[in-house]
Amino acid sequence: MPVSEREAGQSPAGDPVRPGTGWAALRPFALRLHFYAGVFVAPFLLVAAVTGLLYVFTPQLEDAVYDHELHVPATRGELPLAEQVDQARMTVPDGRVTAVRPAPTPTDTTQVIFDRAGLEPSFHHTVFVNPHNGELRGSLETYGSGQALPLRTWFDQLHRNLHLGDPGRIYTELAASWLWVIVLGGLVLWLGRRRRERRLRRTLLPEGGGPGRKRLLSWHGAVGLWSALGLLFLSATGLTWSLFAGVNIGDLRAELDWTTPSVATDVAQLDGPDVGIDAVRATTAAAGLSDPVEIRPSAGPGDAYVVQQIQRHWPEKQDSMAVDPATGRITDTLRFEDYSLGAKLARWGIDAHMGFLFGWVNQLALLLLAGGLICLIVWGYRMWWRRRPPGGRLGRPPPRGAWRRVPARVLAPLLVAAAVIGWFLPVFGVSLLLFVLVDLALGARAARAGAAGAR
Incomplete structure (x- = not known):
């Protein structure tokens, strides 16, 4: 809509006019x-x-493109989680296991996440294992806490920085x-x-x-x-x-204490064997930490296992627990309901911006x-x-x-x-x-x- 000279602050002769109100x-x-x-x-x-x-519909594309790595035929029975991790370790002798995502359903694979030399920051090497028989379904480079696979990562980086760093x-x-x-x-x-x-x-x-x-x-x-x-x-x-x-x-x-909290991982340094990842998963499941979860192994004496829910479609599925590797006891629990309002809004905001909150509605x-x-x-x-x-x-x-x-x-x-x-x-x-x-x-x-x- 054109604006007149008088609206623009000048008289028709070009002289300044008095400020309006x-x-x-x-x-x-x-x-x-x-x-x-x-x-x-x-x-x-x-x-x-x-x-x-x-980027919006890359989760569905990812599911289709990487069907072999992500999914398996439904079968009764499941190998111990430690066995599945050992199978994955055999293919990545130079890697360090940083997290494990157990198969949440009988048709999903277990994801064993490694850190290894040569990876860019926030990138991981992930091995996909059939939970029923230990078959290795493949390995891929994944990105971020959301475990984005290569296709979603490419579109994510396109949106974020046009692949220009x-x-x-x-x-x-x-x-x-x-x-x-x-x-x-x-x-x-x-x-x-x-x-x-x-x-x-x-x-x-x-x-x-x-x-x-x-x-x-x-x-x-x-x-x-x-x-x-x-x-x-x-x-x-x-x-x-x-x-x-x-x-x-x-x-x-x-400053406002709106950062995302985390469970305390310091535990007493006790002698004795590690209770193992299967015991940790069973303990937290019995305490109400439902799948899907990510299990981060103990980094050594005095450090606990951390088990955290990773369901991002529903805003309350973000609980986490710390487990003593020597005793198998839960030493700390953090419920999403205990987050500060700022931390909750940040979590919901990030998930909604990425299209994860409430699935296809988002x-x-x-x-x-x-x-x-x-x-x-x-x-x-x-x-x-x-x-x-x-x-x-x-x-x-x-x-x-x-x-x-x-x-x-x-x-x-x-x-x-x-x-x-x-x-x-x-x-x-x-x-x-x-x-x-x-x-x-x-x-x-x-x-x-x-x-x-x-x-």
Whole structure:
């Protein structure tokens, strides 16, 4: 929607006007910020949305592609877990067992997870064992605490850093850092516009009719309104994994005691044989720790076994227990219900962002969000294109000088807030500064061109 010179903070003669009051003063400023953020950050958001969309259904693809490694025919009987681990050890003589995931159902394999030389950080070597007869079903390189197999890992890294390592992570941080700004700015603009019209249906639902910028704006605003909460969630959770802001978020969580707790693993150093992994599994199962679980072996004298639930479809399946390897007694228990609210929200947020929470329902929600974001970006660029002057190659931006209409009592807190947020979210802060410098440079060039034309 074009903004008049007076709305932009200039008189028709180009002289500054007095700052306005209320929404009339803020709207041109919000419009210009929303426009520039959308134009320059949208390509990064588009890449993040497309790669995230590709990742959403990788668990099902993984299940199909690696069916041989993950699944076995259902058969009665099961070998002792220690025997299954020994079978796996024979194929990885240079590896150290760091965890074991017993087969949760008769049609699943047991996963024996190794650390070995040459693996990148967070990568593991996993051997898949038939729990019924000890047959080795294969071995694969897996990634992260979620045991992502190669196909899911490839899409995960594509979404995270475009396979460019840490430098590539800046693109996702830029997208996540600006997404919440674009969404909130769009909400303010859309609700402020519709408030004047006082028609609820036109606020909530897009208008029909023929093609045109007004119809595009209607779809852009209505879909943005319905998507806003989900997009804000994706922005917040995406920042927790970011390269620079993620460190600050981690420090803040630690200060607020929102970090994920863990069971105490220190036990008395008693002489005697290790009770073994089968006894540990039986003890924790009897205490209510249901499958699927991951068992981390004792690292040596004075260190306990740790058994933790790994079911991520249901938010309460995160209990863990520590077991003394000398006595087989449970020495510590941590229930998910005892997590702090911050730790619970972090767990749920991560799982929901990855599409694990509540299974296909979560995946469908992410599919709609990613699809909605892609449509918002396309509609936004089309509206910009339709604003181009006759014979012009690009659409017009909202007029300059909008900040002059913002009262000082409002502008000063905005600048302070921008500085604080820019410090906490460094990629946002640097990119915002670059936007301002580019805008000033363009404004200076336009002023010189205008002065030259007037001579």
